[in-house]
Amino acid sequence: MRIGELARATGTKAETIRYYEREGILPLADRTDGNYRDYSPEHLATLTFIRRARELGFGMEQVRLLLDLSDRADKPCEEVDLMVEGQLAEVDRKIADLTRLREELSRMLRSCQADRIGECRVVESLSGRR
Amino acid sequence: MRIGELARATGTKAETIRYYEREGILPLADRTDGNYRDYSPEHLATLTFIRRARELGFGMEQVRLLLDLSDRADKPCEEVDLMVEGQLAEVDRKIADLTRLREELSRMLRSCQADRIGECRVVESLSGRR
DNA sequence: ATGCACCTTGTAGCCACTACAGGGTCAAGC
DNA sequence: GCTTGACCCTGTAGTGGCTACAAGGTGCAT
Numbered sequence: 049m050r051i052g053e054l055a056r057a058t059g060t061k062a063e064t065i066r067y068y069e070r071e072g073i074l075p076l077a078d079r080t081d082g083n084y085r086d087y088s089p090e091h092l093a094t095l096t097f098i099r100r101a102r103e104l105g106f107g108m109e110q111v112r113l114l115l116d117l118s119d120r121a122d123k124p125c126e127e128v129d130l131m132v133e134g135q136l137a138e139v140d141r142k143i144a145d146l147t148r149l150r151e152e153l154s155r156m157l158r159s160c161q162a163d164r165i166g167e168c169r170v171v172e173s174l175s176g177r178r
Numbered sequence: 179m180r181i182g183e184l185a186r187a188t189g190t191k192a193e194t195i196r197y198y199e200r201e202g203i204l205p206l207a208d209r210t211d212g213n214y215r216d217y218s219p220e221h222l223a224t225l226t227f228i229r230r231a232r233e234l235g236f237g238m239e240q241v242r243l244l245l246d247l248s249d250r251a252d253k254p255c256e257e258v259d260l261m262v263e264g265q266l267a268e269v270d271r272k273i274a275d276l277t278r279l280r281e282e283l284s285r286m287l288r289s290c291q292a293d294r295i296g297e298c299r300v301v302e303s304l305s306g307r308r
Numbered sequence: 309a310t311g312c313a314c315c316t317t318g319t320a321g322c323c324a325c326t327a328c329a330g331g332g333t334c335a336a337g338c
Numbered sequence: 339g340c341t342t343g344a345c346c347c348t349g350t351a352g353t354g355g356c357t358a359c360a361a362g363g364t365g366c367a368t
Contacts, residue, residue: 052314062315063357071355082364084315096306104304105279108355118301125290125298132300136283139276146273149235153266160259166251170258174234174244176226182345192346193326201324212333214346238324309368316363325353332347338340 049087051077058095065095073098073112105135179217181207188225195225203228203242235265 051062068074074094077085097118101111110131117128159169181192198204204224207215227248231241240261247258289299 050315061357064355066317067356080364082315084364093305097304100304100306102355103279104283114301114304117295118304121295123295125295125300128295128298128300129287129290132283132287136280136287139280139283143273143276143280146269146276149233150266150269150273153234153262153269157259157262157266160255163254163256164251165247165253165255165258168255168258170255170262171244171248174227174230174248175223176230180346191326194324196348197325210333212346214333232324311366311368313366314364317361319359321358322356323354327352328350330348333345335342335344337342 049089049092051085051087054087054092054095057092058099060095060099068095068098071108073108073115105139106131110135179219179222181215181217184217184222184225187222188229190225190229198225198228201238203238203245235269236261240265 049057051065054060055062055065065074069076074091077087077091080086094115097115098111101114102108106114114128114131117123117131156170156173159173161169165171179187181195184190185192185195195204199206204221207217207221210216224245227245228241231244236244244258244261247253286300286303289303295301
């Protein structure tokens, strides 16, 4: 399987696949006579895993850890679960931050009753005069 | 006012202030005999504005626009309001994305009943076998 | 032989900072 | 006058996770 095919199969750009290889997160592929990368079904599985973990918001280092863990079928799930819990907490924190932002932006909008910037409460509140 | 004082007053690192200057978003400061930057109260006001806009999630280009607009006391608020609305929509989109993530992570955690990675549904669902 | 889609490596750019390295300035205390 | 230490200067490189080229090679159909 060539890089373009793998790219289409996983919704990843070829450049990104090569980037994962450089980072050592996706194993090296075999090469054809013409020096094209030749991927196996295992590569497809690993890349799928990487993409799903990335979409869930895990960073590259965490993806690396998750990949390592996923190879050890005999180990307890505990570590994996802890990582997922940690990521969940991180996402919750981000949602809370954004919700605060949302409220503030919405409050600003409601506060603008003027129609000239000179009296605009939006601009005022950005200036820190509130 | 020297850079460290301005930094403390606004909760900004000195490096960041110099970065804003390089970017042309914060006007050049006067210099003392010893070549230290010497900031005015206007600089303090501008930097406060920049920081508040950044905290609200506006990008640098948008901050630049907001600064330009805030100087035109006679202009209608419309443009400013539109930018705030746009930012609000952006924040809503991010909250929606994160909420989806949150649900998926939480679903994964609940699904893990096994105690060995070999049977772990968390690892399974990352692998795309679900 | 030609065209075209695909592949190769290598390098630079994105955003908004942040972190140095290597040096200069200034005020206080001895 | 000299040292100490806090502060400042410029310039450059790094962060994360890609993405976008440039310049060239390969493979297959016509």
